[in-house]
Amino acid sequence: MRPAPSSDRLAGGKLKQVYVGKVRHRGAIHDGAHEAIVDRALFDAVQAKLAAGAPRRRTGPSGSPHLIAGRVFDETGDRLTPTHANKRGRRYQYYVSRRLTQRRATGAGGWRLAAGVLDGAVLDVVTGLLRARTQLVDRLGVSPDVRPSK
Structure with a gap:
């Protein structure tokens, strides 16, 4: 053998x-x-x-499971960074203010948001915009009859 x-x-x-x-x-x-x-x-x-x-990979098109990584900021303009914690075999995913991920940030305030909640809220808004064509056209500031030239 x-x-x-x-x-x-x-x-x-x-x-x-x-x-x-x-x-x-x-x-x-x-x-x-x-x-x-x-x-x-x-x-x-x-x-x-x-x-x-084989494990099933749960990632978005960019390869990251976090849909809005690098596109969200806290009240001070600090980028929210995806992170996770494992507890009793379960993985909890968060977006955390960048300053909280650095060791030098003792006592610094910042945001910790559950990734599922934030991603879900963003998806709801985007889905709503795409469903409401007139709302999308109004936000983009273009006429619905105007089509891009080839």
């Missing part, structure tokens, strides 16, 4: 195609000039197990 593949032989939580006699080139998979060292049925079974056990 062969040893289990090490992490350097895994690509994105999946076994590399080279084990079944394939090679990947520029995103496409081709037949290789070598023989398979793992049976295709076993390879597919392992792929399915790896996919089932």
